[in-house]
Amino acid sequence: MKTHYSFLRILTGADLAIRRLPVMRAESDRPGPVVWLTACMHGEEVGGMALIHDLFNRLRKNGLHKGQIYSFPLMNPWGFETMGRNVHPTQEDLNRCFPGNPHGTLAERMAQKVFDAILDTGPSLVLDLHHDWVRSVPYGLLDPWHDKLSRTAWEESRQWLSHCDMLQVSDHETISGSLTHNLLARGIPALTFELGESFRINEPQIRFGVEVVWKILERLGMVDPMPNPPRPPLPRPCDGRLLEYAGGPVTAEAGIIRYQVLPGEIVRKNQPIARIYNSFGKQLKTLKAPAKAVVLGYRDYAMVFPGMPVMAFGLIKD
Numbered sequence: 001m002k003t004h005y006s007f008l009r010i011l012t013g014a015d016l017a018i019r020r021l022p023v024m025r026a027e028s029d030r031p032g033p034v035v036w037l038t039a040c041m042h043g044e045e046v047g048g049m050a051l052i053h054d055l056f057n058r059l060r061k062n063g064l065h066k067g068q069i070y071s072f073p074l075m076n077p078w079g080f081e082t083m084g085r086n087v088h089p090t091q092e093d094l095n096r097c098f099p100g101n102p103h104g105t106l107a108e109r110m111a112q113k114v115f116d117a118i119l120d121t122g123p124s125l126v127l128d129l130h131h132d133w134v135r136s137v138p139y140g141l142l143d144p145w146h147d148k149l150s151r152t153a154w155e156e157s158r159q160w161l162s163h164c165d166m167l168q169v170s171d172h173e174t175i176s177g178s179l180t181h182n183l184l185a186r187g188i189p190a191l192t193f194e195l196g197e198s199f200r201i202n203e204p205q206i207r208f209g210v211e212v213v214w215k216i217l218e219r220l221g222m223v224d225p226m227p228n229p230p231r232p233p234l235p236r237p238c239d240g241r242l243l244e245y246a247g248g249p250v251t252a253e254a255g256i257i258r259y260q261v262l263p264g265e266i267v268r269k270n271q272p273i274a275r276i277y278n279s280f281g282k283q284l285k286t287l288k289a290p291a292k293a294v295v296l297g298y299r300d301y302a303m304v305f306p307g308m309p310v311m312a313f314g315l316i317k318d
């Protein structure tokens with residue numbers, strides 16, 4: 001197996017510095033599946049980059065039997081350098097700009113280069129690595145079915161998700177500018193992995209993510225199983241069920257929020273999940289779970305304003 005490091009050129013800056021995206025590739029001598037890992041599309045979601053580093057280190061030690069693994073470890077260097085979600089100079093969300101446009105905005109041009117680079121390799125599967133809030137648990141996310149998508153690619157993605165030893169969630173809305181949506185529309189299986197907390201590297205969550213990706217590569221016959229893989233104490237799949245993503249409840253008050261449940265916990269309908277207090281300590285409201293669900297995560301700040309959804313759930317439907 002060989003590893004290659006290269007760059008995809010994005011643009012020349014005002015200071016004439018060439019801006020480019022790093023590309024990592026592991027290549028076996030034998031032909032086989034082509035798997036992509038993309039990370040740091042949102043600049044503060046940094047853990048996917050560490051996952052890719054750890055995965056490539058493991059590939060160097062254990063080898064790759066067939067095929068190729070490509071990755072963009074840092075898709076949004078401007079967001080990363082400024083610790084923000086968006087492409088900083090234009091404040092665009094890169095994951096709303098696919099498939100991109102060579103004559104469009106800065107982020108649309110970046111998206112087009114990324115998208116074309118991925119398509120050029122004839123990918124078998126693309127895993128787009130993201131992170132939610134500081135307090136959140138890892139889960140795999142499938143795009144909702146949409147008639148613009150390839151049924152075969154969507155079914156295959158669903159199959160891949162069902163093999164992942166992690167919480168499995170179906171997104172509640174179609175995001176037509178996302179990377180995964182546009183790959184699925186081109187007939188390429190694609191999943192989003194939300195791998196827990198953003199901003200910093202949560203080591204157990206990253207180890208968990210490496211194991212999930214390794215298992216996929218193992219199923220594809222690309223790598224050997226790991227003897228005694230580490231198993232961090234993170235939420236197991238809900239009986240292999242596909243949960244439905246839901247944000248909420250929405251507050252009607254402003255104040256300080258105190259949570260009563262933890263990410264990864266299963267809550268029942270109407271279970272109290274958080275309380276809102278005013279600055280004198282008077283309780284204004286008790287928020288309740290909308291349905292039986294897994295708590296996926298909650299807001300990074302203690303402050304709430306009216307109209308803010310405070311939590312994310314994976315609804316467990318009977």
Ligand SMILES: [Zn+2]
Pocket residue numbers: 041042045130131
């Ligand atoms: Zn993200």
